[in-house]
Amino acid sequence: MILRAAYFLKRALRNMRQSPVLSMASIGTVAVALALLAFFAIAVLNVQQLTASWGENLAIVVYLDDVPDEKIVKGWAKDIGTYPEVASVTFVSRKEAFERFRKRLGDDADLVEGLGPDVLPASLEISLADDWRSESVLTTVVERLRKDHRFDDLQYGQGWLEKLEAFLFLLRVSGSALGGFLVFAALVIVANTIKLTLYARQDELEAMAMVGGTSLFIKLPYLVEGALQGLLGGLAALGLSFLVFQLILQKSLGSMLLITGIDTIHFLPPIWPGLLIIGGGFIGLLGSLFALRKFVRFVAP
Amino acid sequence: MIQLFNVCKAYQRGENALNDITLKVEKGEFVYLTGPSGAGKSTLLKLLYCAERPTRGQILVNARNITRYGPARIPYLRRNLGIIFQDFKLLKRRTVYENVAFPLEVQGRKRYEISKKVYQTLKSVGLEHRLKHYPLQLSGGEQQRVAVARALVVDPLILLADEPTGNLDPEVTLDIMELFKSANARGTTIIMATHDRNLIRQFPRRIVALDAGSLATDDLPLFRGTNGISGQTGMTGQP
Ligand SMILES: Nc1ncnc2c1ncn2[C@@H]1O[C@H](COP(=O)(O)OP(=O)(O)OP(=O)(O)O)[C@@H](O)[C@H]1O
Ligand SMILES: [Mg+2]
Numbered sequence: 001m002i003l004r005a006a007y008f009l010k011r012a013l014r015n016m017r018q019s020p021v022l023s024m025a026s027i028g029t030v031a032v033a034l035a036l037l038a039f040f041a042i043a044v045l046n047v048q049q050l051t052a053s054w055g056e057n058l059a060i061v062v063y064l065d066d067v068p069d070e071k072i073v074k075g076w077a078k079d080i081g082t083y084p085e086v087a088s089v090t091f092v093s094r095k096e097a098f099e100r101f102r103k104r105l106g107d108d109a110d111l112v113e114g115l116g117p118d119v120l121p122a123s124l125e126i127s128l129a130d131d132w133r134s135e136s137v138l139t140t141v142v143e144r145l146r147k148d149h150r151f152d153d154l155q156y157g158q159g160w161l162e163k164l165e166a167f168l169f170l171l172r173v174s175g176s177a178l179g180g181f182l183v184f185a186a187l188v189i190v191a192n193t194i195k196l197t198l199y200a201r202q203d204e205l206e207a208m209a210m211v212g213g214t215s216l217f218i219k220l221p222y223l224v225e226g227a228l229q230g231l232l233g234g235l236a237a238l239g240l241s242f243l244v245f246q247l248i249l250q251k252s253l254g255s256m257l258l259i260t261g262i263d264t265i266h267f268l269p270p271i272w273p274g275l276l277i278i279g280g281g282f283i284g285l286l287g288s289l290f291a292l293r294k295f296v297r298f299v300a301p
Numbered sequence: 302m303i304q305l306f307n308v309c310k311a312y313q314r315g316e317n318a319l320n321d322i323t324l325k326v327e328k329g330e331f332v333y334l335t336g337p338s339g340a341g342k343s344t345l346l347k348l349l350y351c352a353e354r355p356t357r358g359q360i361l362v363n364a365r366n367i368t369r370y371g372p373a374r375i376p377y378l379r380r381n382l383g384i385i386f387q388d389f390k391l392l393k394r395r396t397v398y399e400n401v402a403f404p405l406e407v408q409g410r411k412r413y414e415i416s417k418k419v420y421q422t423l424k425s426v427g428l429e430h431r432l433k434h435y436p437l438q439l440s441g442g443e444q445q446r447v448a449v450a451r452a453l454v455v456d457p458l459i460l461l462a463d464e465p466t467g468n469l470d471p472e473v474t475l476d477i478m479e480l481f482k483s484a485n486a487r488g489t490t491i492i493m494a495t496h497d498r499n500l501i502r503q504f505p506r507r508i509v510a511l512d513a514g515s516l517a518t519d520d521l522p523l524f525r526g527t528n529g530i531s532g533q534t535g536m537t538g539q540p
Contacts, residue, residue: 211451
């Protein structure tokens with residue numbers, strides 16, 4: 001069995017050695033297609049990281065112009081706390097707000113020198129429960145608060161997340177469409193290069209069929225060849241995308257996303273590299289299966 | 302060994318290439334298939350090794366009905382056959398040794414078994430000193446001997462030869478015929494398509510003649526004292 005596997009591998013390698021240009025062509029197309037797919041994946045995954053961190057900030061702030069009695073405010077906070085979507089409600093007094101502001105300014109704290117805590121309003125900060133963290137829930141909570149005339153100065157997500165999610169969706173769709181197209185193109189090209197080697201070896205295929213080679217025996221070397229080319233293409237795609245990631249993507253995407261508070265750009269997560277290589281092998285296998293479909297014939301049609 | 306019942310074969314367009322052929326070939330027989338060009342000799346052989354399917358009728362080979370054989374069973378039928386063509390059909394990029402080893406390799410035989418058998422067979426056709434050569438480095442007669450070795454290396458039940466001497470000069474033709482005769486003597490049934498009247502005269506055997514797809518005559522040579530298709534048991538291997 002092992003000897004047989006070695007036999008087919010040897011024949012596949014011999015075929016590839018005998019037509020190096022064709023082999024390189026199919027390895028190259030698989031590599032380019034999968035590398036582009038990987039670029040998109042890197043972009044999508046990193047922007048996704050952004051929405052996750054923004055989602056955590058999904059909160060509603062109720063500004064209070066006139067600060068009533070602490071007891072009354074506590075009562076309000078309790079009322080809002082009963083909403084099922086709400087995780088917690090915190091009261092931030094004018095003083096606390098001012099302190100926070102000063103801290104955030106850091107070295108520029110002297111800008112607020114001479115100003116009193118009464119420049120900033122007090123507020124109730126409402127954060128949503130984990131399961132309810134989405135733009136639509138946010139809006140329904142805001143609607144409900146609006147109806148309550150005690151709270152009318154509200155600040156919340158303002159559609160940013162929605163826009164970002166729409167952008168992500170677009171990125172994902174265009175990435176999958178382009179990726180799908182490229183993978184299909186790679187499939188066709190691999191199929192055609194294998195077909196060319198089959199044409200060159202037609203006499204051999206015919207002779208094998210004539211002396212009693214089974215369909216599998218005749219096809220296997222070519223299937224191995226296709227899978228091997230695909231695996232190599234996948235490996236090349238991985239190398240290529242890592243190189244481009246290191247040289248270009250990390251910097252450009254990094255500076256693009258830095259303003260949004262994300263400071264580390266990640267390469268593909270752990271299982272992706274394996275997936276890329278196996279995917280390449282799969283493309284190659286499918287391509288050669290496609291090429292062989294009409295090639296090995298025992299009976300005239 | 303081989304039986305045809307009312308076999309017809311029509312290619313996509315056109316008349317029948319074979320027309321209502323009924324024929325029986327016993328084990329160990331040597332049969333010439335003759336007839337003018339286009340009579341259907343090659344077609345009949347193709348039906349026997351399942352490269353074409355009959356349009357009508359049934360074909361039995363070795364007590365099996367091969368009429369509707371598909372890709373799953375054809376390979377195993379062909380392992381019992383030796384097939385030889387006018388143009389040899391050797392693999393140009395493979396050595397003589399590799400060409401003859403090919404059918405055994407396809408059957409998954411062990412390597413030492415292959416090398417022993419290939420050497421033996423090449424020796425029997427007188428080419429054991431050529432095993433490292435490539436087909437195009439050999440003469441036509443030598444190439445056909447390699448093809449014969451490739452057909453015989455599996456000890457086939459049946460040898461199907463389509464004008465095997467069509468491209469060879471008379472002397473080389475005799476060499477090939479000697480190889481066929483000794484294979485026949487060892488029990489291989491042989492069906493050989495040929496135009497060569499001299500050859501038939503020199504080695505008289507049963508003759509099946511086709512004409513425009515129909516069976517014209519099916520005769521033993523007259524001087525053997527029998528006619529018709531009965532009683533061919535004495536044919537085996539005798540000159
Ligand atoms: N693949 C094919 N497609 C269509 N017609 C074919 C095909 N092969 C053979 N024929 C036709 O079938 C008929 C018989 O052909 P076949 O090759 O069997 O003749 P043959 O007796 O072997 O002739 P030759 O002595 O010239 O080799 C011919 O009319 C031929 O044109
Ligand atoms: Mg012919």
